[in-house]
Amino acid sequence: xxxxxxxxxxxxxxxxxxxxxxxxxxxxxxxxxxxxxxxxxxxxxxxxxxxxxxxxxxxxxxxxxxxxxxxxxxxxxxxxxxxxxxxxxxxxxxxxxxxxxxxxxxxxxx
Amino acid sequence: xxxxxxxxxxxxxxxxxxxxxxxxxxxxxxxxxxxxxxxxxxxxxxxxxxxxxxxxxxxxxxxxxxxxxxxxxxxxxxxxxxxxxxxxxxxxxxxxxxxxxxxxxxxxxxxxxx
Numbered sequence: 299x300x301x302x303x304x305x306x307x308x309x310x311x312x313x314x315x316x317x318x319x320x321x322x323x324x325x326x327x328x329x330x331x332x333x334x335x336x337x338x339x340x341x342x343x344x345x346x347x348x349x350x351x352x353x354x355x356x357x358x359x360x361x362x363x364x365x366x367x368x369x370x371x372x373x374x375x376x377x378x379x380x381x382x383x384x385x386x387x388x389x390x391x392x393x394x395x396x397x398x399x400x401x402x403x404x405x406x407x408x
Numbered sequence: 409x410x411x412x413x414x415x416x417x418x419x420x421x422x423x424x425x426x427x428x429x430x431x432x433x434x435x436x437x438x439x440x441x442x443x444x445x446x447x448x449x450x451x452x453x454x455x456x457x458x459x460x461x462x463x464x465x466x467x468x469x470x471x472x473x474x475x476x477x478x479x480x481x482x483x484x485x486x487x488x489x490x491x492x493x494x495x496x497x498x499x500x501x502x503x504x505x506x507x508x509x510x511x512x513x514x515x516x517x518x519x520x521x522x
Contacts, residue, residue: 332510341414341498342513387452395467396442396511398452 300325302390304399311378312407319373319402321388326366328390333362333373336385336401345386346373378406410435412514414499420520427472427486429517431499434480439501441482442511443474447495458482459504494521 301324311317321331330349334342346355346362348371354363361374371388385403389396411434421427433439443455454467456474464474471490475483482499497517502509 330510334513339516339518341515342500344510344512347510389452391511395454395457396444396452397454400451 300328300390300392300397302388302397302399304386304388304402306402307400308403308405310405310407313378313380315378315406316374316376317378317404319375319386319388319404321371321373321399323369323371323390323397325390325392326369328366328392330391331362331364331371332389332391332396333360333371334387334389336387338385342387375404378404380406380408382406410501410512412499412501412512414497414514414517416517417515418518418520420522421489422522423491424488427484427489427493427519429484429497429499429519431482431484431514432480433501436501436503437479438504439480440504440509441476442500442502443482443484444498444500444513445495446498446516452498456484489521491521494519 303322305320332347333345335345336342348355348364359376364371383405385401387401389398413432440459442457444452446452456466458464458476461476472486499514500511502511
């Protein structure tokens with residue numbers, strides 16, 4: 299059974315810092331890994347999708363990497379802004395089923 | 409472009425009452441559809457998924473059921489709500505025919521059972 303863990307559970311940084319969010323999964327037999335953003339009381343916004351054959355994906359200030367052999371993914375946020383404050387979730391896709399981590403709650407202080 | 413709608417946005421129901429949550433997708437055909445629940449302290453959990461009309465798979469035993477009466481409509485139901493059914497319910501879709509596609513989520517329904 300796939301288990302996904304995210305560390306840290308919460309993170310507070312000053313504006314402008316570069317930061318890394320970590321995601322680890324127990325079963326490397328995944329089709330892809332997806333990173334989401336969730337604002338309080340809202341649905342999930344898909345940020346990046348990394349297929350199992352890929353090692354990283356980039357979108358603007360976001361870069362996500364995937365290392366299947368070690369069961370790890372990271373989300374790198376460059377030059378953080380207060381608008382980046384949200385909960386970030388990673389999820390492994392093992393076929394018609396996303397298994398989510400518990401999320402990292404990020405606060406970027408002005 | 410594709411959009412996904414959920415209603416109602418919020419719902420407060422007494423224990424033992426019935427439930428019907430609706431999800432519709434626009435701008436695509438033959439999507440895979442999913443119901444997830446996000447409960448306090450338990451994270452996001454897949455409840456049901458559907459790869460076509462009338463085809464429902466359940467991931468966990470529970471007090472809820474799902475139906476897909478039309479290609480782009482997914483309904484979550486219960487005959488009698490329990491306190492433990494409280495949570496944030498999210499519907500999602502992905503392009504069909506493959507199980508490695510990106511999933512897109514709706515705005516969610518906040519359900520409180522009193």
